[in-house]
Amino acid sequence: MFKITPLDNGLENVEGFFCGATNVGMRTKPINPETGSADGDVSFIRSTTPCDIAAVFTSNTFQAAPIKHFKQYPKHFQTDFILINAKNANAMTGEKGVEDIKTIMTVLSNKLAVLNPVMSSTGVIGYRLPVDKIVSAFDALAFDTANSQQTARAIMTTDAFKKEVAYKVELDDGTSFSIAAICKGAGMINPAMATMLCFIITDAAVPKEDMDTLLLDATEGSFNRISVDGDTSTNDTVMLLANKQSGVYNKAAFGEVLNKLMFELAMLVLKDGEGANKLVAFEVKGALSQEEAKKASMALSNSLLVKTALFGEDPNWGRIASTIGASGITCDDATLTIHYDDLLIYSNAFRELDKAREERAYVIMKQPSFKVTCDIGLGNESYTSYGCDLSYEYVKINAEYRT
Numbered sequence: 075m076f077k078i079t080p081l082d083n084g085l086e087n088v089e090g091f092f093c094g095a096t097n098v099g100m101r102t103k104p105i106n107p108e109t110g111s112a113d114g115d116v117s118f119i120r121s122t123t124p125c126d127i128a129a130v131f132t133s134n135t136f137q138a139a140p141i142k143h144f145k146q147y148p149k150h151f152q153t154d155f156i157l158i159n160a161k162n163a164n165a166m167t168g169e170k171g172v173e174d175i176k177t178i179m180t181v182l183s184n185k186l187a188v189l190n191p192v193m194s195s196t197g198v199i200g201y202r203l204p205v206d207k208i209v210s211a212f213d214a215l216a217f218d219t220a221n222s223q224q225t226a227r228a229i230m231t232t233d234a235f236k237k238e239v240a241y242k243v244e245l246d247d248g249t250s251f252s253i254a255a256i257c258k259g260a261g262m263i264n265p266a267m268a269t270m271l272c273f274i275i276t277d278a279a280v281p282k283e284d285m286d287t288l289l290l291d292a293t294e295g296s297f298n299r300i301s302v303d304g305d306t307s308t309n310d311t312v313m314l315l316a317n318k319q320s321g322v323y324n325k326a327a328f329g330e331v332l333n334k335l336m337f338e339l340a341m342l343v344l345k346d347g348e349g350a351n352k353l354v355a356f357e358v359k360g361a362l363s364q365e366e367a368k369k370a371s372m373a374l375s376n377s378l379l380v381k382t383a384l385f386g387e388d389p390n391w392g393r394i395a396s397t398i399g400a401s402g403i404t405c406d407d408a409t410l411t412i413h414y415d416d417l418l419i420y421s422n423a424f425r426e427l428d429k430a431r432e433e434r435a436y437v438i439m440k441q442p443s444f445k446v447t448c449d450i451g452l453g454n455e456s457y458t459s460y461g462c463d464l465s466y467e468y469v470k471i472n473a474e475y476r477t
Contacts, residue, residue: 076327077244078334081252084222084238085119088252089277090319092120094221095228096214098207100161106227114228115160116211119273124152124189125315128285130293132310139164139171140193141311146172147190150282155191156273156313157182158229159208162197165308174203181209186217194271194311196231196258226256229271233258237342239335243278243327251278251320253328255335259343270297270343272312274335278328279318288325289314292332296340299459301375312336344462352384352463353443358398359456360449366403367450367457373401374446375461384463389435391420391427398448409451414438 081087095114106113131141147153157178164171179191195203226236240254259270280288293312314332344353356374361367374380377397383390391412398405412420415438417431427435438444 075246076324076330078327078331079242079244081240081242081254084226084240084256085254085275086220086222087240087242088254088275090122090317091275091277092118092122092218092220093225094118094216094219095224096211098211098214100159100204100207113230114224116208116215117158117225117228118215118217119156119158119225119275119315120188120217121154121275121315121317123317123319124154125275125317126280126282126285127151127153127192127316128282128289128314130289130312132308134308134310136166136308138195138199138309139167139175140195140309143172143175144192147192151190153190153192153315154317155182155186155188156315157191157193157208158225158271158273159193159195159203160197160229160231162195162201162203163199163309164195164201164203165199167200167202170202174205177205178203178208182212185212192313194273194309194313196229196271196309199308222254222256226258229256229258231258234346235342237339237346239338241331241335243324243331245322245324245327249320249322251276251322251328253278253331253335255339257339257343259346270310270312272297272336272339274312274314274332276314276316276328277318277320277322278316279321279323280316280325280328281323284325284328285314285316288329288332291329292336295333296336297343299375300340300344301372301459301461341460344460351442352439353460354384354462355443355445355458355460357445357447357456357458358450359447360409360451360453361455361457362404362450362453364455364457367455368459370398370401370403370405370448370450371457371459373397374448375459378464381461381464384439384461387436387439389414389419389427389432389439394446394448395420398450403450404452405450406452409449411449411451413445413447413449415444 095117101115253276255274257272358371
């Protein structure tokens with residue numbers, strides 16, 4: 075048995091790690107209400123000792139330069155430093171984009187002893203990094219201090235709020251380890267690795283082979299199940315770093331807390347979904363296979379018609395049914411049932427939405443979160459994905475993204 079306790083101040087809780095950020099002039103907004111000035115645009119996470127690292131990257135064919143640079147290291151390399159910049163994705167920049175990263179890291183290594191430093195970027199696609207501005211950050215960053223809030227805000231783009239989570243895990247024998255993460259993401263979110271950056275650090279003595287397996291499993295149960303707009307970015311990244319300084323590890327405990335932490339962050343990303351007002355779970359059950367359940371569930375979380383109905387709080391079950399039928403899975407309108415929370419919206423016996431049930435449905439849809447359950451009625455397999463509504467604000471944010 076073990077006890078999981080939430081902690082304040084995010085990354086600052088993990089033994090042997092430092093983090094921070096500074097502004098080098100790439101970002102002019104958002105304004106931090108606590109400081110009255112723009113947040114940082116260059117940030118770092120640093121360990122005092124070498125870390126094993128596991129990573130999951132975007133499924134987009136056009137992977138950004140930071141991912142290409144990462145993949146040039148040997149398969150089981152260790153690192154002690156992550157450099158992160160906002161406002162520029164360094165994507166679709168060709169070999170020059172990778173060369174720019176190497177130039178930046180050479181300057182960094184002349185300032186600070188670093189081991190196989192990696193980089194992550196977020197922002198506009200198609201522009202090379204402002205190398206001179208980024209390297210100027212090395213004179214301003216305090217590499218021996220930790221400020222999780224500052225770092226979490228520095229990686230934001232269209233995010234409305236910072237996302238950081240931390241836990242302490244205490245085992246039966248009295249030993250403990252900590253795990254913490256920061257994340258950014260609000261738009262271009264699709265369940266094929268969402269457009270987001272997530273950096274997880276731990277002092278647990280987790281073996282490298284467990285890190286790879288557990289991170290993949292946790293990603294499938296969290297970031298791969300959410301959709302804001304059905305788009306998948308070039309830069310999507312989840313990294314897990316373990317410096318093992320606690321000397322403590324329990325696979326069951328570590329796996330559970332990693333799943334919990336990443337699912338919580340995924341829900342924060344969805345809640346922040348660029349003008350989103352609703353967070354909705356789409357459970358498809360009674361399918362002939364999990365593959366078909368997943369296909370239909372993800373079709374629902376991606377559907378623009380479903381999302382706009384959520385925004386309008388319109389209990390039009392026709393959009394749900396038509397999306398399932400168009401998904402290509404085996405289904406039959408005579409066996410299908412649809413529920414909003416516990417309210418039956420559609421079945422073979424109740425094909426027309428009567429006034430009483432429609433009024434109850436309106437009440438459910440006005441909630442900030444609820445569940446849509448679709449029982450295909452043909453098998454035993456199920457899958458749940460998560461989506462949000464699509465609002466006027468989403469169009470405004472993305473129409474003005476470069477301005």
